[in-house]
Amino acid sequence: MKPAFSVICFTVLSGTGYGLVVWLALSTLLQRDPAVAMIGYPLAFIMISAGLLSSTLHLKSPARARFALSQWRTSWLSREGIAALLTFLPLLAVHWGLFVNGAHWHLAAVLAAIGSLATVFCTGMIYQTIRAVRAWATPMTSAAYLLAAFTGGGVFWLALQMTGGASVSTPAALIIGLALVGLMVIRHFWWRNLAAPSTSTVATATGLGGPGTVSLFERPHVTENWLTEEMGFRVARKHAARLRGISQLLTILPLAILLLVIMGAADMPLPATVIAVLFLTGTFLDRWLFFAEARHTVRLYYGASHA
Amino acid sequence: MTALPAHTEKKLGLVIDLDTCVGCHACAVNCKEWNTGGDLAPLSDTDPYGADVSGTWLNRIHSFEVADGDDARLVHFPKSCLHCDDAPCVTVCPTGASLKRTEDGIVLVDEDRCMGCGLCAWACPYGAREMDAVAGVMKKCTLCVDRIYSEELPEEDRIPACVRTCPASARHFGDFADPESEVSLLVAARGGYDLMPEQATKPVNKYLPPRERTALPTPARHADDGPPLKGFWKWLDGALERLP
Numbered sequence: 001m002k003p004a005f006s007v008i009c010f011t012v013l014s015g016t017g018y019g020l021v022v023w024l025a026l027s028t029l030l031q032r033d034p035a036v037a038m039i040g041y042p043l044a045f046i047m048i049s050a051g052l053l054s055s056t057l058h059l060k061s062p063a064r065a066r067f068a069l070s071q072w073r074t075s076w077l078s079r080e081g082i083a084a085l086l087t088f089l090p091l092l093a094v095h096w097g098l099f100v101n102g103a104h105w106h107l108a109a110v111l112a113a114i115g116s117l118a119t120v121f122c123t124g125m126i127y128q129t130i131r132a133v134r135a136w137a138t139p140m141t142s143a144a145y146l147l148a149a150f151t152g153g154g155v156f157w158l159a160l161q162m163t164g165g166a167s168v169s170t171p172a173a174l175i176i177g178l179a180l181v182g183l184m185v186i187r188h189f190w191w192r193n194l195a196a197p198s199t200s201t202v203a204t205a206t207g208l209g210g211p212g213t214v215s216l217f218e219r220p221h222v223t224e225n226w227l228t229e230e231m232g233f234r235v236a237r238k239h240a241a242r243l244r245g246i247s248q249l250l251t252i253l254p255l256a257i258l259l260l261v262i263m264g265a266a267d268m269p270l271p272a273t274v275i276a277v278l279f280l281t282g283t284f285l286d287r288w289l290f291f292a293e294a295r296h297t298v299r300l301y302y303g304a305s306h307a
Numbered sequence: 308m309t310a311l312p313a314h315t316e317k318k319l320g321l322v323i324d325l326d327t328c329v330g331c332h333a334c335a336v337n338c339k340e341w342n343t344g345g346d347l348a349p350l351s352d353t354d355p356y357g358a359d360v361s362g363t364w365l366n367r368i369h370s371f372e373v374a375d376g377d378d379a380r381l382v383h384f385p386k387s388c389l390h391c392d393d394a395p396c397v398t399v400c401p402t403g404a405s406l407k408r409t410e411d412g413i414v415l416v417d418e419d420r421c422m423g424c425g426l427c428a429w430a431c432p433y434g435a436r437e438m439d440a441v442a443g444v445m446k447k448c449t450l451c452v453d454r455i456y457s458e459e460l461p462e463e464d465r466i467p468a469c470v471r472t473c474p475a476s477a478r479h480f481g482d483f484a485d486p487e488s489e490v491s492l493l494v495a496a497r498g499g500y501d502l503m504p505e506q507a508t509k510p511v512n513k514y515l516p517p518r519e520r521t522a523l524p525t526p527a528r529h530a531d532d533g534p535p536l537k538g539f540w541k542w543l544d545g546a547l548e549r550l551p
Contacts, residue, residue, distance in 0.1 A: 001429070058424065058425075059422050059423050059424050060422070060423025060424075060425075060438060060443030060444065061421060061422045061423040061443040061444060062422065063422075064402060064404075064419075064420060064421060064422035064423075065402075065422050067401075067402035067403060067404070067420050067422065068401040068402050068422060068424075069401075070401075070402060070403050071309045071400060071401050071402065071403050073309070073310055074309045074310050074397075074398040074399075075309055075398065075399055075400055075401045076399070077399065077400075077401040077424065077426055078401035078402075081401060126399075126426070129395075129399070129430075130395075130399075130429055130430050131395065131430075131432065131506055131507070132395070132429065132430060132431065132432035132506065133429070199505045200432065200503050200505055200506060202371075204502075204503050204504070204505060205433075205502060205503055206371055206382075206384055206502070207500045207501075207502060207514055207516065208325070208371055208373050208382055208384075208516070208517075210373070210375070210516075211375050212373045212374050212375030212376075212378075213373070213374050213375075214371050214372070214373050215371065215372050215374070216369065216370070216371055216372075217370040217371055217372040217381055218369070218370040219369065220332075220335070220364070220367035220368050220369055221364075221367070223359060223360055223361055224361060225361055225362070225364070225437065226361070226363065226437045226438050226440070227428075227434045227437060230425065230428065230429075230438070231428075231429070231434065296429070296432075297432040297433075297503065297506070298431075298432065298433065298434030301369050301386065301433075301434055302369075
């Protein structure tokens with residue numbers, strides 16, 4: 001599938017922002033260094049808003065996005081839009097509490113965290129429910145989106161804590177470490193799942209299987225069309241192994257450095273925020289591969305041997 | 308509304324006969340012509356006279372080679388929207404632009420509500436929907452809804468443009484909900500089938516398989532060989548063989 005830059009920016013930036021909201025809620029409830037909230041919430045707000053704005057760049061007729069909340073009964077994209085907008089209410093309340101009243105409003109923080117998780121879940125479900133892309137049609141998709149958001153938010157929270165000079169509790173570091181392991185496990189199974197071909201074949205797509213073999217003789221038109229450009233993206237597969245390696249490295253290394261510093265085993269080699277941005281780059285690359293490597297069944301009508 | 312109707316009064320759709328289709332692309336051309344000049348926005352082309360021409364088509368003809376041992380045959384394969392009963396393109400639509408009509412089962416796009424997100428095209432396993440690069444909305448086969456219910460057109464033209472124009476009578480239009488309709492009888496008689504049944508979309512359109520045929524006799528010899536040589540040619544052949 002074509003990896004649309006605007007959609008990748010949206011899922012990575014907003015996802016990480018939502019993850020940060022979850023961590024900030026946890027730390028607010030547990031009374032961990034409230035000062036971080038003063039930087040963390042505005043940062044999360046900016047990431048979420050920038051991501052959502054970026055997602056509208058993907059639309060060919062953005063003015064009609066005003067209808068996009070209407071089909072929540074069947075459409076996960078509609079549900080995502082509603083969840084995203086509803087989450088802004090408690091999120092704005094948290095800001096009001098922090099900057100106008102000078103108080104931590106726990107209920108607003110919890111509601112913002114729940115809304116954040118719901119929004120990320122909806123994002124995952126948009127892709128998970130597309131049967132035509134076999135690699136996406138697994139519960140691992142929404143799990144991976146949730147874990148990526150939770151871990152990414154955790155890394156940013158960790159980086160903010162350390163920049164502010166606050167101590168990080170062992171349980172918090174441990175949870176982020178475990179989330180990272182979970183993310184690695186999910187990615188491993190994801191790639192195994194990706195390698196398996198779809199049950200849809202050229203034979204089932206045309207019904208011409210029978211005893212013989214079916215292969216494309218001639219495309220409908222000699223030039224590319226919207227379908228082959230949108231669903232026939234091939235560039236990623238050539239360098240897939242290398243790109244996966246880089247994204248894994250950018251995921252594991254930044255977090256490993258942060259955890260080593262927390263344990264006192266190493267000095268900080270870079271500012272913590274730079275390390276968090278490195279992690280974000282890894283997530284970005286992984287998300288790019290999520291789209292670029294996925295194979296759509298329509299390719300079967302354009303000469304692909306499997307989908 | 309993007310909820311699929313539990314039941315449609317009619318099930319209008321097409322039967323495509325892969326046995327008789329000659330791959331002339333006339334159905335695609337007439338589809339393009341009708342739909343670019345109809346009531347809806349035109350089906351745009353980009354760089355139409357240049358080297359990198361690309362355009363929106365609601366019907367495209369693919370050609371497949373079906374090989375079985377030494378025997379191979381060419382099957383022309385027209386593909387347009389199958390107007391599925393369980394259309395995944397309809398339920399994913401966030402704006403309500405995608406819909407399946409309760410009265411006749413036609414799957415349509417309300418272009419005034421489409422925001423051009425492209426999710427419906429991702430959800431369709433068949434590639435039946437294409438984004439119009441100029442209009443910025445999703446385009447798809449309407450089953451010529453502006454022809455079949457027309458009161459101005461002559462009676463014989465009140466069928467989809469692709470069916471009207473097919474010179475091989477490889478395309479048939481009718482109501483699959485009526486077991487006595489021409490399309491239902493064709494499907495029953497010829498073993499009409501669904502494309503990608505494993506995708507659980509329950510397509511309305513059906514395809515008729517190419518008929519069995521007598522396999523071509525395997526050539527006994529290659530064109531380079533011929534019948535046994537006689538006379539002068541036999542002598543020349545032998546003489547040349549004997550040269551060092």
